[in-house]
Amino acid sequence: MTAAEPWQIAEIPGPKKALVVTKPGVVAAMIKRAKHPILIVGHVAVETDLGDKKLVDYIIEFAKKANVPVVATAHIIGEFLKRGYEPAGFMPAVDIGNRLVDSDWMGIDSKGPHDLALFIGLPYYMEWTILSGLKHFAPNLKTITLDNVYHPHASWSFANISMEDWMENLKVMMEKFEEGGT
Amino acid sequence: MSRKGVNVKIDELKTDVGLIKNLELSFGKLVEDKWAEPMGPTPFPSLTTLREWDMKLLQRYKPFYMPYCDVCCLCTFGKCDLTGNKRGACGINMAAQQSRIVLLACCIGTATHIGHARHMTEHLIEKFGRRTPLDVGGLNIKAEAPVTRLVCGVKPETLGDLEEVLDYAETQLTHLLSVVHTGQEGSNIDFESKVFHAGMIDHIGLEVADIAQIASYGFPKADPEAPLVDLGYGTVNIEKPVILCIGHNVVPSVGIIDYMKDNGFDGDIEVCGLCCTAHDITRYYKRGKIIGPISWQLRFIRSGVPDVVILDEQCVRADSLYEAQKIKAPVIVASEKNCMGLPNRTNDPADLIVEDLVNGKAPGALILDSEKVGEVAVKVALKVTPLRKKFKTIPExxxxxxxxxxxxxxxxxxxxxxxxxxxxxxxxxxxxxxxxxxxxxxxxxxxxxxxxxxxxxxxPIHSYIVKAGEKKLKEETYKVRAGRGAIQDVEIRNVGSPIVLGEIPGVVAVVGCSNYPRGGAEVAEICTEFANRRFIVVTSGCSAMSAAMYKNEEGKTPYEYFTGEFTSGCMVNVGSCVANSHIAGAAIKIANIFAKRNLRANYEEIADYIFNRVGAVGLAWGAYSQKAAAIASGFWRLGVPVIVGPHGIKYRRMLLGRADRKEDWYVYDARTGEKVYVGPAPEHLFYTAETKEEAMVMIAKLCMRPNDTFRGRSIKLTHYIDLHKRLYGIMPEDIPLFVRTLADIPVTMKDEIVKIIEEKGWKETVIPDPTLLPRMIRKRKE
Incomplete structure (x- = not known):
């Protein structure tokens, strides 16, 4: 597969396309540098097997290590709670997208506007369109997708990568958070 | 009703006064008004007549745009890069461009329905006469055309009366489409207002098309016990010649059925349909079969079962001719809107066309005469079936x-x-x-x-999937109730009070196409869940079919075990896409018949009533088309929220409320003129759900209205909380926003909820007589 092609081939966006992340450590560094990041998790996270765990298990570990507040979309809040992790909030995907374009919104934890939004686990076309809304109407927000598919509307995205590489990338990022520093 | 274009011509008239020669008088319009109700404020509204109402809705439900493309390529200045809300060469910015594209989509959808209605009306006038009465339910229906009455302020009584209504709709549509031209509208919010206008006009098109065919063809007339008809591949007798009709306009299918009956072939041939034409076939002919939704087109053609394929209009795959050729099935195209490159054989002798199609000289023919379509289709089916021997392209x-x-x-x-x-x-x-x-x-x-x-x-991957799923396909044998059309006045009277007071927890209209995220079973599950919860469940179009494709442990489909009466715990199939007008009509009639609000050209007041009092919500779980967009926008203007499935996000714009912004959720109390906080009810006007679980919870939530009584709100909260706990695994966080007084709290959850709302600093408020319209305030505050 070519590096920077949208996963769904016809989803061609326009002139401004996501920069391709080749080193997961770079994402970890960006998250560390962000003042107020947020992680939005879609329902695919509870359906996707990654090794002997579900994707959502990696996400919880990731969120804890990165110290990023999580918003669970769709109906999956209960899956987090079952695993002993309480997200900062839950709401429909379009609702969180709509709030993120509002520069006056004080954030999911009322600590101020978010400057970095991470996305993972939404259906490809939903994430694609919401990221588009943010690209065009949230000028002060940067976006990164942690999915294993290329999302051209994000600010930064991984290319289309295998499940194994995806799992490895998540692990590398978590290690970087454990290392500390910026 | 008025009459247009009256001409009086006198060649020679001798009178006591003198001789008159060559006198010609022409009247533009004669108005013969038999409707006693006084004319309301907005007859035949123009693009801006209802703009203020639109702005009230749009102030609360602001558009969230998710552009599908970063550029505009509609004129030769372009392409223009609009990334980040930049402006293009014409000055338009990204927000306006997105709403412009939404308007374009809605104009396409509206044009399709109006075009359908115009063809249907002209055809039926030619066949049955202009004076054919618009009987859509006998004595059970007083308002035969509630949308038309509400919007236009006229009361159509005959087929001929519908022409003026269509004239108006076509005029508005032309203006709306012109708005999309470069250098016209520049404001995204005004584009959105015009989207609402397009939707309202679309509903007129829907209504005209359906009441014309109900009245003329003798479809079920507001009949709660419309017959149960067959649905599914497995219901088709493949030993017989099979005629497959695809599309939405039933006129050619009627030609086939009539020819069959008139010539003694009834029972010898299977007539079946895909998409909405199928609904209307079964409304006309009980022995007709519905194969399934639009997404069954490829699989059914490739199965080799159809011997002749008839294409009319809308949602017909552009490669139907190509696919039919592969199974050696002749094609008849029967709509000017969809000629498929075939020669026009309308004026050729039927037997000559039959010969050419049977011997393979021509793969198909364009025939724009429904009676000739009937004759040719039947004759071809009888002759070609033994030759083609159900030749299929599904592999072994x-x-x-x-x-x-x-x-x-x-x-x-x-x-x-x-x-x-x-x-x-x-x-x-x-x-x-x-x-x-x-x-x-x-x-x-x-x-x-x-x-x-x-x-x-x-x-041929799709064929492989179909072959692998063949057992399931062949077992598709279901029953669906034929589309019943309108809702009776007496049904409206019976449910009006419990709906408005909130004691029936809501009306859920499960409508639209079959672009589902995970198949149609989810639609059946959602319908069943809400009918079991004693909501009023109404279906139409492909969704009505999908809802039937599920059986309980007794082998019955939801249409067999829920009542077809418009009442609590029902499952009502109104019919094809154009029958969606009866769902809007039912909401309008609640305001008119139950609440006795004037109907005539009184759009704002009726919409305000529905918005604040009628807990109705639409679910288009597989919406894909521009028509679906137009239908939805007609409901938005009426104040009815619409949920779409995840693919619906590709409509690229949602209309979302902000529950966290208290200032957005005030209404006037019509009794006092006070502004009262009523909470986010309903929270959204157009919204995409990611999963069926999310949709189900949101349906229950969006049924809440400011007017709910204590008891009604308590019932609605019970459903919302119960579904939320079951599907999300926790209590909803926003309960305090929906509890106005302690009496709203469901008794069985009182302790738990009181604790929650007290922790969140909840304060009691009042239940107003809610309105968004200052003119509805009866007593102004000093």
Missing amino acids: VDEILRMAKECRQCSDCRRACPQDLHIPEAMKAAAHGTLTTLAELYESCVGCGRCEQACPVGV
């Missing part, structure tokens, strides 16, 4: 097992699939001798065929 298992080894595992099929189905894995399993994984894809497949287009080695 051994071919699949062999060809699967050719698969390169490139994943291009999966990347082309709108559902992201794991086709490469299924092909790998097939290459190893098992079709189980391919069969598992059958129910989620939307039948678009993009996988085949993407495959570099030309594997």
Whole structure:
């Protein structure tokens, strides 16, 4: 597969396309540098097997290590709670997208506007369109997708990568958070 | 009703006064008004007449745009890069461009319905006469055309009366489409207002088309006990010649059925349909069969079962002729809107056309005469069936097992699939001798065929999926109640009070196309859930079919075990897409018949009533088309929220409320003029749900209205909380926003909820007589 092609081939966006992340450590560094990041998790996270765990298990570990507040979309809040992790909030995907374009919104934890939004686990076309809304109407927000598919509307995205590489990338990022520093 | 174009011509008239020669008088319009109700404030509204009402809604439900493309390429200045809300060469910015495209989509949808209505009306006038009465329910229906009465302020009584209504709708549509031209509207919010206008005009088109055909063809007339008819591939007797009709305009299908009956072939031939034409076939002919939703087109043609394929209009695959040729089935195209490149044989002798189609001299014919379509289709079916011997293009298992080894595992099929189905894995399993994984894809497949287009080695993947799922396909034998049309006045009277007071927890209209995220079973599940909860469940179009494709442990479909009466705990199929007008009509009639609000040209007041009092919500779980967009926008203007499935996000704009912004949720109390906080009820006007669980919870939530009584709100909260706890695993966080007084709290949850709301600093408020319209305030505050 070519590096920077949208996963769904016809989803061609326009002139401004996501920069391709080749080193997961770079994402970890960006998250560390962000003042107020947020992680939005879609329902695919509870359906996707990654090794002997579900994707959502990696996400919880990731969120804890990165110290990023999580918003669970769709109906999956209960899956987090079952695993002993309480997200900062839950709401429909379009609702969180709509709030993120509002520069006056004080954030999911009322600590101020978010400057970095991470996305993972939404259906490809939903994430694609919401990221588009943010690209065009949230000028002060940067976006990164942690999915294993290329999302051209994000600010930064991984290319289309295998499940194994995806799992490895998540692990590398978590290690970087454990290392500390910026 | 008025009459247009009256001409009086006198060649010579001798009178006591003198001689008159060559006198010609022409009247533009004669108004003969038999409707006693006084004319309301907004007859035949123009593009801006209802703008203020639109702005009230748009102030609360602001658009969230998700552009599908960063550029505009509509004029030769372009392409213009609008990224980040930049302005293009014409000055338009991204927000306006997105709403402009939404308007364009709605104009396409509206034009399609109005075009359908115009063709239907003209055809029926020619066949039955202008004076044919618009009887859509006998004495059970006083307001035969509630949308038309509300919008236009006229009371159509005959087929001929519908022409003026269509004239108006066509004029408005022309103006609306012109708005999309470069250098016209520049404000996204004004584009949105015009989107609402397009939707309202669309509903007129829907209503005209359906009441015309109900009145003329003798479809079920507001009949709660409309017959149960067959649905599914397995209901078709493949020993007989099979005529398949695809599309939405039933006129040619009626020609076929009439010819069959008149010439003694009734019972010898199977007439079946795909998409909304199928609904209308069964409204006309009980022995007609519904194959399934639009997504069954490829699989049914490729099965080889159809011997003749009739194409009318709307939602017909552009490759139907090509696919039919592959199974050696002649095609008759019967609509000016969809000629498929075939020669016009309308004026040729029927037997000559039959001969050409049967001997394969021509793959198909354009015939714009429904009676000739009937004759040719029946004759061709009888002659061609023994020749083609149900020739099919669905492969045998051994071919699949062999060809699967050719698969390169490139994943291009999966990347082309709108559902992201794991086709490469299924092909790998097939290459190893098992079709189980391919069969598992059958129910989620939307039948678009993009996988085949993407495959570099030309594997007919969709056919493989269908073959693997063949057992399921052949077992598709269901019952659906034929589309009943309008809702009776007496039914409205019976449910008006419990709906408005909130004691019936809501009206859920499950409508639209079949671009579902995970197959139609979710639609059946949602319908069943809410009918069991004693909501009023109404269906139409492809969703009405999908809702039937599920059986309980007794082998019955929801239409067999829920009542067809418009009442609590029902399952009401109103009919095809154009029958959606009866759902809007029911909401309007609640305001008119139950609440006695004036109907005539009184749009704002009626919409305000519905918005604040009628807990109705639309669910278009598989909406894909521009028509669906237009239908939805008509409901928005009426104040009815619409939920779409995840693919609906590609409509690129949602209308979302902000529950966290208290200032957005005030209404006037019509009794006092005070502004009262009523909470986010309903929270959204147009919204995409990611999963069926999310949709179900949101349906229950969006049924709440400011006017709910304590008891009504308590019932609605019970459903919302119960579904939330079951499907999300926790209590909803926003309960305090919906509790106005302690009496709103469901008794069984009182302690738990009181604790929650007290922790969040909840304060009691009042239940107003809610309105958004200052003119509805009866007593102004001093």
